[in-house]
């Protein structure tokens with residue numbers, strides 16, 4: 478059997494789309510005959526609106542999802558199907574990522590449900606992941622304001638070094654990190670976990686990081702979370718099972734599937750669904766990131782880590798060696814500061830784990 482070419486497939490899709498449009502027009506006609514007066518009025522209003530936008534300037538919309546040829550955008554809290562203007566389509570065949578979730582686009586309207594994307598605004602941040610097989614970067618979403626690093630205390634345990642790792646990648650990607658500690662209902666009084674939690678809070682709050690303690694189950698801290706999300710584009714990111722999907726459901730009254738263990742049918746196939754922007758009633762957007770373990774900027778350099786641990790800087794100036802890594806060098810002033818409790822041991826532990834991870838990688842390269 479002859480295999481269908483990409484072009485055939487595209488034609489088929491285009492045809493389906495046209496059929497859809499025809500069907501839509503037919504339905505509209507029937508509807509208008511049924512309810513003439515009401516329809517006419519809204520139609521005129523809409524037309525006026527369209528013309529006004531068309532003449533003066535293009536309208537700015539945001540891309541909610543990109544699935545093959547189908548692009549969904551939001552303008553004035555209403556969803557439109559969108560297609561790329563011909564010239565952009567050509568670009569698309571050259572560059573797979575010409576349009577991404579979160580792109581701000583300039584549109585003209587075709588009708589009350591469809592729009593044409595005339596141009597795409599410059600992106601201020603890019604969230605990408607590395608394909609496990611090809612090691613290529615693929616874009617998850619763009620123009621993200623903040624990443625909500627979702628963690629839990631018991632199931633799974635809190636891992637400060639993982640939080641620092643996320644924070645480094647997020648800051649490098651021009652986004653702001655917010656730390657969410659979910660499932661605080663599971664915390665038992667006077668337990669090891671509680672001590673760890675208190676220590677984490679006092680250390681990281683002192684450094685100026687925003688931390689939200691939440692329980693989805695007991696509905697604690699949800700309003701604060703909603704406030705932080707208001708008017709911004711946020712991505713929920715973090716280990717699987719920490720409650721990202723539950724948090725979206727609880728704050729936005731949605732019913733996305735939770736508790737799913739991502740099935741691995743073969744290695745590297747852990748992405749089961751594509752990123753999609755969810756619009757908040759109070760303004761802003763958020764994204765769940767199922768199965769996304771890594772950011773594109775996941776590969777850290779020693780200097781990225783050093784920069785992130787900014788409270789070490791003043792002490793590091795007095796280390797004997799200029800390139801001191803503050804691990805086991807003699808006359809290290811950072812280690813002295815830890816002994817004198819001027820630097821938190823918890824942060825230093827996190828620092829050491831990240832540095833050792835890099836050193837380990839480098840060692841393997843030379844083996």
Ligand SMILES: Nc1nc2c(ncn2[C@@H]2O[C@H](COP(=O)(O)OP(=O)(O)O)[C@@H](O)[C@H]2O)c(=O)[nH]1
Nearest residue numbers: 660692693694717718719720721722723735736
């Ligand atoms: N005890 C408790 N369980 C929670 C809480 N939030 C979520 N869970 C549970 O944790 C599991 C994983 O949640 P899910 O939202 O799917 O996590 P995700 O993998 O990060 O999206 C589910 O069984 C949830 O019911 C919470 O605040 N407290």
Ligand SMILES: [Mg+2]
Nearest residue numbers: 721722735767
């Ligand atoms: Mg989930």
Ligand SMILES: [Zn+2]
Nearest residue numbers: 796801803809
């Ligand atoms: Zn040092």
